[in-house]
Amino acid sequence: QVQLVESGGGLVQAGGSLRLSCAASGRTFSGYCMGWFRQAPGKEREFVAAIDRSGGNTYYAESVKGRFTISRDNAKNTVSLQMNSLNFEDTAVYYCASKFGAIVVAATRYDYWGQGTQVTVSS
Numbered sequence: 001q002v003q004l005v006e007s008g009g010g011l012v013q014a015g016g017s018l019r020l021s022c023a024a025s026g027r028t029f030s031g032y033c034m035g036w037f038r039q040a041p042g043k044e045r046e047f048v049a050a051i052d053r054s055g056g057n058t059y060y061a062e063s064v065k066g067r068f069t070i071s072r073d074n075a076k077n078t079v080s081l082q083m084n085s086l087n088f089e090d091t092a093v094y095y096c097a098s099k100f101g102a103i104v105v106a107a108t109r110y111d112y113w114g115q116g117t118q119v120t121v122s123s
Contacts, residue, residue, distance in 0.1 A: 092119060
């Protein structure tokens with residue numbers, strides 16, 4: 001069993017930055033692929049970014065590529081999402097998720113989920 005807790009959400013002006021963090025516990029962190037997903041009001045959950053077990057391979061949704069950076073610290077059992085140049089369309093609840101093994105981008109492949117943290121970007 002893996003427990004995930006997100007933090008770092010909040011209100012930010014358009015063009016600003018936020019850094020989200022996810023703390024994992026319960027299982028060996030280094031054995032899991034980690035991902036970030038988001039869900040805006042009235043929309044389906046969507047993929048944002050993912051990182052493999054070692055941190056050497058990453059994937060990003062086209063909408064965030066070049067603006068967001070995912071990273072992990074296996075020694076601290078954490079994964080982060082640095083979000084720059086935020087705009088209103090980035091407003092959503094952001095979820096940290098994990099799955100055992102290789103990196104994937106499909107939400108249905110992830111086994112464990114955090115409670116979510118709200119990110120609101122104002123104009």
